Amino acid sequence: MAGLAGAPSAVAEPAASGASAAPDTALVPRPVVVQQDADKAPFALRPSLAVIADGEAARVASQLAGDLRDATGFRVPVRAHGGANAIHITVDPAARYTVDGAAPTPESYVLDVNSDGVSINARTAHGAFNGVQSLRQLLPAWAESRTPVVTDWRVPATHIEDAPRFSYRGVMLDVARSFQDVDAVKRYIDKLSRMKMSVLHLHLADDQGWRIEITNDGKAAGDPIDYSALHRESGATAMNQQGYRGELGRTGYYTQKQYRDIVAYARDRFVTVVPEVDIPSHTNAALHAIPQLNTDRSLPAPNPKTGVVDWNGTGNVGYSALDERHDLTYTFVEHVFQQLAEMTGGPYVHIGGDESHAMGHTRYVDFISRAVPRIKAATGVGTMGWTEYAEAGLSQKPGFWDGSVVQYWVGSGDWVRDFIAKGGKAVVSAAGGSYLDQKYTKDTPIGLTWACGGTCDFQRYYGWDPTTTVSGGIPEAGVLGVEGPLWSETLRGGDQAEFLTLPRAAAILETGWTPKAQKDVADFASRLAQLGPRLTVAGTNFYESPGARWA
Numbered sequence: 001m002a003g004l005a006g007a008p009s010a011v012a013e014p015a016a017s018g019a020s021a022a023p024d025t026a027l028v029p030r031p032v033v034v035q036q037d038a039d040k041a042p043f044a045l046r047p048s049l050a051v052i053a054d055g056e057a058a059r060v061a062s063q064l065a066g067d068l069r070d071a072t073g074f075r076v077p078v079r080a081h082g083g084a085n086a087i088h089i090t091v092d093p094a095a096r097y098t099v100d101g102a103a104p105t106p107e108s109y110v111l112d113v114n115s116d117g118v119s120i121n122a123r124t125a126h127g128a129f130n131g132v133q134s135l136r137q138l139l140p141a142w143a144e145s146r147t148p149v150v151t152d153w154r155v156p157a158t159h160i161e162d163a164p165r166f167s168y169r170g171v172m173l174d175v176a177r178s179f180q181d182v183d184a185v186k187r188y189i190d191k192l193s194r195m196k197m198s199v200l201h202l203h204l205a206d207d208q209g210w211r212i213e214i215t216n217d218g219k220a221a222g223d224p225i226d227y228s229a230l231h232r233e234s235g236a237t238a239m240n241q242q243g244y245r246g247e248l249g250r251t252g253y254y255t256q257k258q259y260r261d262i263v264a265y266a267r268d269r270f271v272t273v274v275p276e277v278d279i280p281s282h283t284n285a286a287l288h289a290i291p292q293l294n295t296d297r298s299l300p301a302p303n304p305k306t307g308v309v310d311w312n313g314t315g316n317v318g319y320s321a322l323d324e325r326h327d328l329t330y331t332f333v334e335h336v337f338q339q340l341a342e343m344t345g346g347p348y349v350h351i352g353g354d355e356s357h358a359m360g361h362t363r364y365v366d367f368i369s370r371a372v373p374r375i376k377a378a379t380g381v382g383t384m385g386w387t388e389y390a391e392a393g394l395s396q397k398p399g400f401w402d403g404s405v406v407q408y409w410v411g412s413g414d415w416v417r418d419f420i421a422k423g424g425k426a427v428v429s430a431a432g433g434s435y436l437d438q439k440y441t442k443d444t445p446i447g448l449t450w451a452c453g454g455t456c457d458f459q460r461y462y463g464w465d466p467t468t469t470v471s472g473g474i475p476e477a478g479v480l481g482v483e484g485p486l487w488s489e490t491l492r493g494g495d496q497a498e499f500l501t502l503p504r505a506a507a508i509l510e511t512g513w514t515p516k517a518q519k520d521v522a523d524f525a526s527r528l529a530q531l532g533p534r535l536t537v538a539g540t541n542f543y544e545s546p547g548a549r550w551a
């Protein structure tokens, strides 16, 4: 038995080393309040187990029931009413409870387990889903099995009060350099939503490839562009460098139907998709497919290595650019983002905006000043962009960034503070503590090393805070959340994506969830170790970081 900070004093605190959390409390991310008492009888799951829920809660209940059915072989019906030997899930917008003394929030929940059953109470279906993820981690690791297992199915007597620190707890998948098919993306969502990931950022276009079908439907009058060339031409290109075992980047694209399927799958797991098409640089794939975007000022510069224009894309960055003086550039951008926003239905579109090296600062600022208001007007949602676009905003008036988000990866804290002062918020993904594409150690077979020199294991990815990692600091209220970006120059396919992602994404997701004062890396390492069997049963290809004693 182990208590967590925030629990009453009757509950034992973790050992001073923090390295002895009992299996019962191996929750990731760590909840705000957990109380467990080994003297109280656990809840034993019997073949007559039912899940009791109605209304908003029924959807979450049937997901849980389906998973329990697979793992236990029990029938696990979902019913609107019922008594003992059941898991009760209630969603009530007026539910009254507290989380460590504070009022409920949209994503918060309380969970109680005693010998009669389990209850999860929340104000929203998302809160109930969060409670269900915690319950799954209280079950034996076999709960991850897709085939029935005969084991001692029990849940320890537990009381949890929980709420996230930030609403944006994200991971980014770069499907542009090397494609990930729909099934790989769904598996990725499955595994990370178990740790309460709330955002999947998809990097859909870069120099090396274009991964989303854009149609000609709803084109502006007189627009000469054939948008179907984007996926037809540049869905067939990818990173032209060898990854693990010599494999080149994978080609492909999502049809609109497939993309909508991913979005719906994510939404069912309370994950918001943030789609990114990187502009005005990282646009070689667009310039390759759409002849009308190529002017004497657009920049698919010759590849310095080969002397030819780099259509197939090596890992070079910053050499391509849209022409910011060409009106058709904005027609193109509006059409693409309008369709993306419509297909996604989320609060943001991500316009990239990083590394416009060849374009130069002045041209870049001109582009952002024109593009951002037009994209906002065309889509009706906020724009996200990497740090550089905050710098371009220094010359803008207050209010320019209302509803927008800067994603910090490098650069000056002054730009981020100015961005927040002008109405925006920040997502923090500082390269040296959150880039999932970096090698764990110099011996890791895939990954880059530039951001932390080959010492990029979970301790480093756990050891920062979004309010202080941006130089000079940013206010908590200006932070929307955190993200771990997985770039894919060196990785091929879903198994390699999982290997680079876990366990480091778990560290980042805990930073997004758990109160700062309750974070403890030794305690995290011990809970991580308990996660090992769960990840294994779920078939996850995680890296066994030597810093955790894997169970």
Ligand code: TNX
Pocket (backbone or CB within 6 Å): 317, 354, 355, 386, 409, 435, 437, 448, 487, 488, 489
């Ligand atoms: C920098 S981070 C990039 C990406 C690369 C990544 C590799 C950012 C906004 N741009 O284009 O893939 O480094 O680590």
